[in-house]
Amino acid sequence: MIDPVISHPLGDFIREIIPIPEISFLINALISIIAICAVAIGTAPILIYMERKICAHIQCRLGPMRLGFHGTLQTIADVMKLLFKEVYAPKGADKFLFYLAPMISLTAPFLALTMIPFDHNLQVANLSVGIPFIIAVNGFGILGILIGGWASNNKYSLLGSLRSGAQMISYEISFALVLLFVVMVSGSANLMDITQSQSGTILDWWIFKIPVLGFIAFIMFFISSTAELNRAPFDIAEAEQELTGGYHTEYNGTAFAMFYLAEYINLVTTSSLATTCFLGGFYPPLIGIESIDTLLLKVPGFIWFAGKVFFMISAYMVVRWTFVRPRVDQLMDFEWKFLLPANLLLLALGATYIAIIG
Amino acid sequence: MEISEYYVLGFFLFLGAFIAAAAIIIGKLLGFASKDSKNKYAPYECGMETYGNARIQFKVGYYLFALLFLIFDIEALFLFPILAQFKTIMAGETLLVPIIVFIDLVIFVAILFFGLAYAWKKGILKWE
Numbered sequence: 001m002i003d004p005v006i007s008h009p010l011g012d013f014i015r016e017i018i019p020i021p022e023i024s025f026l027i028n029a030l031i032s033i034i035a036i037c038a039v040a041i042g043t044a045p046i047l048i049y050m051e052r053k054i055c056a057h058i059q060c061r062l063g064p065m066r067l068g069f070h071g072t073l074q075t076i077a078d079v080m081k082l083l084f085k086e087v088y089a090p091k092g093a094d095k096f097l098f099y100l101a102p103m104i105s106l107t108a109p110f111l112a113l114t115m116i117p118f119d120h121n122l123q124v125a126n127l128s129v130g131i132p133f134i135i136a137v138n139g140f141g142i143l144g145i146l147i148g149g150w151a152s153n154n155k156y157s158l159l160g161s162l163r164s165g166a167q168m169i170s171y172e173i174s175f176a177l178v179l180l181f182v183v184m185v186s187g188s189a190n191l192m193d194i195t196q197s198q199s200g201t202i203l204d205w206w207i208f209k210i211p212v213l214g215f216i217a218f219i220m221f222f223i224s225s226t227a228e229l230n231r232a233p234f235d236i237a238e239a240e241q242e243l244t245g246g247y248h249t250e251y252n253g254t255a256f257a258m259f260y261l262a263e264y265i266n267l268v269t270t271s272s273l274a275t276t277c278f279l280g281g282f283y284p285p286l287i288g289i290e291s292i293d294t295l296l297l298k299v300p301g302f303i304w305f306a307g308k309v310f311f312m313i314s315a316y317m318v319v320r321w322t323f324v325r326p327r328v329d330q331l332m333d334f335e336w337k338f339l340l341p342a343n344l345l346l347l348a349l350g351a352t353y354i355a356i357i358g
Numbered sequence: 359m360e361i362s363e364y365y366v367l368g369f370f371l372f373l374g375a376f377i378a379a380a381a382i383i384i385g386k387l388l389g390f391a392s393k394d395s396k397n398k399y400a401p402y403e404c405g406m407e408t409y410g411n412a413r414i415q416f417k418v419g420y421y422l423f424a425l426l427f428l429i430f431d432i433e434a435l436f437l438f439p440i441l442a443q444f445k446t447i448m449a450g451e452t453l454l455v456p457i458i459v460f461i462d463l464v465i466f467v468a469i470l471f472f473g474l475a476y477a478w479k480k481g482i483l484k485w486e
Contacts, residue, residue: 036373083388086392088399090399091399102382104375107374108374110374125364131438150413155414158414176431180441187442187443187444189438254382254389255381258377262374332485333483336474336478340430344467347467351444
């Protein structure tokens with residue numbers, strides 16, 4: 001039988017009024033595509049504005065102030081500006097690969113967004129292999145950066161993309177292993193099941209449920225995902241002082257904007273993943289006192305989800321603007337000589353915990 | 359034909375690429391072309407004349423890291439099915455099966471751990 005694409009109530013309603021399964025499937029798919037586009041493209045300008053403001057206030061500046069109330073229209077003006085810029089490839093560039101690269105790097109975050117359960121029944125595809133799928137899709141994004149750097153025919157681009165490739169494949173391992181830790185403790189790789197295993201009070205979230213280990217896993221996830229996102233302090237791929245723009249030095253206009261968009265959608269995706277795996281997904285932070293809990297349960301799940309995602313995003317942004325960037329060899333050493341052994345140890349300790357306590 | 363959720367992922371596989379392609383085409387159409395000059399299409403190199411080929415040879419270190427990554431990523435994939443079932447196995451009624459599975463897991467992780475230690479001792483992890 002047909003698995004629900006958008007489950008109840010909307011998907012069921014469409015399935016009821018349209019008897020032909022193929023057509024109702026197509027309508028459901030269309031609705032989910034529009035929804036994901038709205039989430040992804042709608043949040044990006046908000047995040048860019050947020051980042052500029054957070055960065056400015058950390059550095060004791062005001063940030064954008066002129067356009068609209070406190071500069072709220074600034075991002076829209078920037079998008080307009082980018083639309084009217086000329087798009088061209090530099091001399092000697094591989095034109096086909098040059099334009100293919102932004103397409104590839106935008107594919108990965110959209111695919112990953114389909115896995116995320118935003119609420120009890122808001123999930124585009126409920127796969128049983130959710131976590132491996134996300135790990136696989138994440139590798140796709142690296143390809144876009146590598147191709148973009150190579151096709152540009154620019155030394156800075158090539159250096160930036162190769163460095164970025166080395167960094168991302170290294171941190172991908174600990175990213176995958178921490179997610180495997182969550183798979184182990186929750187007993188399922190399905191993201192909906194992982195969320196449902198955290199129902200109950202705030203102490204049932206995976207960050208708190210396993211004493212100490214859960215919190216360590218969360219910190220490890222945070223570090224490796226920061227590196228995966230290519231954000232400072234792990235932004236050697238586009239370190240302005242060394243490599244000008246990194247892999248997107250030669251991109252301009254909308255082609256450049258697509259890389260930027262991919263970066264911010266990736267931020268949303270990774271924060272959603274952290275929320276789903278560690279912070280209880282769409283469950284409210286119940287504390288066990290009945291009168292407060294009933295009040296918290298009145299708020300719909302997706303609002304809790306969005307709140308937690310924005311909390312994670314602001315954490316990423318504050319980290320970005322507070323820490324200094326390590327050298328490239330320090331970065332690789334940190335992953336291979338500290339994070340990876342610690343990760344294997346964490347898996348072993350988690351296995352022991354489950355074997356003894358259950 | 360059975361319709362499953364993987365078909366929806368097929369749509370999404372092309373969604374991102376489609377959006378990017380549309381944006382680039384819009385940019386091509388809307389963008390004002392600046393005046394052509396000798397160096398307009400030259401790759402950026404701090405303002406100097408471009409020197410030599412940009413596709414230079416790279417050191418082998420990147421390749422070794424990529425190989426190591428391959429090993430550990432496949433390892434993660436191998437670990438995944440056993441870890442997904444780990445809780446159920448541990449809650450099983452017999453005592454022997456959980457112990458065997460647990461020891462297997464520990465041996466598997468230990469081999470990888472020693473593999474990493476070997477690579478470390480051989481100096482592959484040194485970035486110069």
